Amino acid sequence: MAQGSYVEPSFTRDTNYIPDRITRDARDGWPVEPGRYRLIAARACPWASRAIIVRRLLGLEDAISMGLAGPTHDANSWTFDLDPGGLDPVLQIPRLKDAYDGRFPDYPRGITVPAIVDVPTGGVVTNDFAPMITDLATQWTEHFRDGAPDLYPEPLRAEMEEVMRRVYTEVNNGVYRCGFAGSQEAYDEAYGRLFTALDWLEERLAGQRYLMGDAITMADVNLFTTLVRFDPVYHGHFKCNRGKLIELPALWGYARDLFQTPGFGDTVDFTQIKQHYYVVHRDINPTGIVPMGPDLSNWMTPHGRESLGGKAFGDGTAPGEIAVAERVPSADNPVLGPDGLLLT
Known part of the structure; x- marks a missing residue:
């Protein structure tokens, strides 16, 4: 499997995504229509994990089906090697690139x-991960489960956008700037920016349970997908090693609080996360050896965040038990029951 090259003199993410949006008014030609679309994700990828979590929290499983690519990919495409025969069972394609090429022949950018x-045509609609989850939270409301939380509350949106922008540029993307830095100068700058932002988050979360106050929002989803990968991957593999997440009391408690909340930890596959980063990034880890550690059982230890008040789902309720077909199979993972408690 030929791997791509990731290290750059100074890493800059290519954000030239397919901008189409699925909306009630179908302004881009894509109407909200249950059963028409298929979310293609990978549990290994933090950007895809956002969509997996939001879909589950809102109860959109029946409205939007989901296909999962395997944790490793070559330089050209994510592949459906987890499925029988190596084909997505709905789209009947072996590589996500086939869906991109199905709409844009010889699609010239990254397959993300x-x-x-769009299931009827087999062509990709969008890969723009940020507006994608915003639209799931605002355009599909008629198809939410009963008790679905408001992940994008209108009174908080202006402040949320500021918080999410800083989390994205400094933390979500910041770990990649460290890991893919091709010079000492670029790495040093990225490292400083990352830990400045983590210190800001540590202070913010010391006095409130969630990023925006007393209930979860999309801002928490966006931060969680980086935090859950921090000690298993980013601390060592990406050299984000001033300290581990477990050494930041507020952030570590916050991350465990979310992990133990239905819809978050029950979508995380630590095995696939480690396989993806350590196997795919051969220019960082030439041997492809996947580390055994760290010990992940500590994700289920008491976090004490209840003392800050608030309720995860606000006036709503937790999602029900995860569908059997979508349960995480990895032996590495602490296993959560439908009540969010550890199964033994």
């Missing part, structure tokens, strides 16, 4: 997840 595919 998450992607939403």
Whole structure:
């Protein structure tokens, strides 16, 4: 499997995504229509994990089906090697690139997840991960489960956008700037920016349970997908090693609080996360050896965040038990029951 090259003199993410949006008014030609679209994700990818979590929290499983690519990919495409025969069972394709090429022949940019595919035509609709989850939270409301939380509350949106922008540029993207830095100068700058932002988050979360106050929002989803990968991957593999997440009391408690909340930890696959980063990034880890550690059982230890008040789902309720077909199979993972408690 030929791997791509990731290290750059100074890493800059290519954000030239397919901008189409699925909306009630179908302004881009894509109407909200249950059963029409398929979310293609990978549990290994933090950007795709956002969409997986939001879909589950809102109860959109019946409205939007989901296909999962395997944790490793070559330089050209994510592949459906987890499925029988190596084909996505709905789209009947072996590589996500086939859906991109199905709409844009010889698609010239990176084949990324998450992607939403139009099932009738087999062509990709969008891979723009940020507006994708905003639209799931605002355009599909008629198809939410009973008790779905408001992940994008209108009174908080202006402040949320500021918080999410800083989290994205300094933390979500910041770990990649460290890991893919091709010079000492670029790494040093990236390292400083990352830990400045983590210190800001540590202070913010010391006095409130969630990023925006007393209930979870999309801002928490966006931060969680980086925090859950921090000690298993970013601390060592990406050299984000001033300290581990477990050494930041507020952030570590916050991350465990979310992990133990239905819809978060029950979508995390630590095995696939480690396989993806350590196997795919051969220019950082030439041997492809996947580390055994760290010990992940500590994700289920008491976090004490209840003392800050608030309720995860606000006036709503937790999602029900995860569908059997979508349960995380990895032996590495602490296993959560439908009540969010550890199963033994």
